[in-house]
Amino acid sequence: MTTTLTEYHTADFVKPDGRNLTLYGLNPIRVDSDIPSPSPDPVDARPLMRWHPVRGEWVMYAAHRMGRTFLPPPEYNPLAPTRDPEHPTELPRGNYDIAVFDNRFPSLTLAAPDPGAGPAGTRAGVGACEVVVFSQDARGRLSDLTDEQVSLLLAVWADRTTRLAGTGRIQSVLPFENRGVEVGVTLHHPHGQIYAYDHVPPVAARATAQMDAYQAQHGRPWLADFVQEERASSARIIHDDGQALSVVPPFARYTYETWVLPARPASLLSELSDEERLSLARVLKDALLRLDGLFGVRMPYLMTVHQAPVDAPHPSFPLHIEIYPYLRAPGRMKYLAGTEQGAGEFANDKFPEVAAQELRAVPGGAGDGL
The missing domain is CATH 3.30.428.10 (HIT-like)
Structure with a gap:
């Protein structure tokens, strides 16, 4: 049916x-x-x-x-x-x-x-x-x-x-x-x-605890403050579609790591309106096109969609999509090595502000009419 x-x-x-x-x-x-x-x-x-x-x-x-x-x-x-x-x-x-x-x-x-x-x-x-x-x-x-x-x-x-x-x-x-x-x-x-x-797997459990603690301390969800701060700076924003945006987060662990997120705090994809979902779709497409355009190849990547656990409501959890590019070229991309695998501590060779600037400069992103 x-x-x-x-x-x-x-x-x-x-x-x-x-x-x-x-x-x-x-x-x-x-x-x-x-x-x-x-x-x-x-x-x-x-x-x-x-x-x-x-x-x-x-x-x-x-x-x-x-x-x-x-x-x-x-x-x-x-x-x-x-x-x-x-x-x-x-x-x-x-x-x-x-x-x-x-x-x-x-x-x-x-x-x-x-x-x-x-x-x-x-x-x-x-x-x-x-x-x-x-x-x-x-x-x-x-x-x-x-x-x-x-x-x-x-x-x-x-x-x-x-x-x-x-x-x-x-x-x-x-x-x-x-x-x-x-x-x-x-x-x-x-x-x-x-x-x-x-x-609830470890990453989601830790994120939920962190976000609950932030909201308890500040009285508002972390995502609201994050979007406001990134827009005020603009240094790390790749593309802003109004109801959604993409950024290289200031705490990026991978080179050219990209986050795609709604402008309004939400914890699940089902909470988005049709207009918000379409905006998020445009920004996601733009981000993927820019990563492919950066080196002129089909950029290998891992992309994960982070939503709140569904065991109970978690309104403080920040719905977002994380993209981790991978290209085996010296000095360009990051893959897991000793400190990442052994200690869970990442080392990034490129500042997020520089990575975002390079991605913004890529011609042919969805925001450029491709």
């Missing part, structure tokens, strides 16, 4: 192997073939978690992921719509913009069985892992989507967060995109993932 998501459309299906598939579109959904799956066999995932007593965090183990698809040739792209029924992929043919389905090789699953006996601190890997296919075009980039399609992607992330929270078993949801083999991507087709946890 097709329903409306604001001004968008969704359609839910079940794959032959039992996994869920949801299609999203700016126009009514039309499916022109059977709902496919690369294999009709149900997914047999048995992820587990073990508690790290020194770091105070969970570690996920999912041995079945060793068999996942790795850099297949274009004619065997599992994220493209199925053309030959004898060689089914993950997606059907039809009219839709974005597809979301349960990961066939999940690190976490709501159906994770009890692992039984094991080392102290072992438990089932409960959660959810979803794949988000940004486009049917295997050659494109997220930044090649129209402003409306990127806005739809933001709405999709919001809808998935709401649905996952609605299971009653999820406390935190992280949409993200890894782009480039340099950061471990195994499929070139433009896509991202969503990890949903049955606990």
Whole structure:
């Protein structure tokens, strides 16, 4: 059954192997073939978690992921719509913009069985892992989507967060995109993932505590002050669209690290109005285009969407998107080394003000009419 998501459309299906598939579109959904799956066999995932007593965090183990698809040739792209029924992929043919389905090789699953006996601190890997296919075009980039399609992607992330929270078993949801083999991507087709946890991971937990403390001390959310201060300085702003902006934060850990955030404090994507979401989409697209334009290549990057935990309301949490570029060129980009991995203390070779100035100077950003 097709329903409306604001001004968008969704359609839910079940794959032959039992996994869920949801299609999203700016126009009514039309499916022109059977709902496919690369294999009709149900997914047999048995992820587990073990508690790290020194770091105070969970570690996920999912041995079945060793068999996942790795850099297949274009004619065997599992994220493209199925053309030959004898060689089914993950997606059907039809009219839709974005597809979301349960990961066939999940690190976490709501159906994770009890692992039984094991080392102290072992438990089932409960959660959810979803794949988000940004486009049917295997050659494109997220930044090649129209402003409306990127806005739809933001709405999709919001809808998935709401649905996952609605299971009653999820406390935190992280949409993200890894782009480039340099950061471990195994499929070139433009896509991202969503990890949903049955606990609040360390980064989100620490951020929530920090932001709660700031609001308790100042009587207002940190994001309001941050936006005001960055606009007053303007030295680190890359692009300001009015209801959203991008900055190289003054505390950037990575060279050219970019944050995309709403101008109004919000804790979840679902709290944004249609106008705010479209503004955020324009700024996100602009930021990605500028990073690609900086060195004239498809910049490998990690992009993470930070929302408040969904275990309870957290109005002080600052909704934002973080982009960490990666390019293996001496003196240009940062990757994790001894102090980052061992101590969690980052060393950055370029001041944020300089990085922002270089990104502003890149011609062809979305703000320049590309």
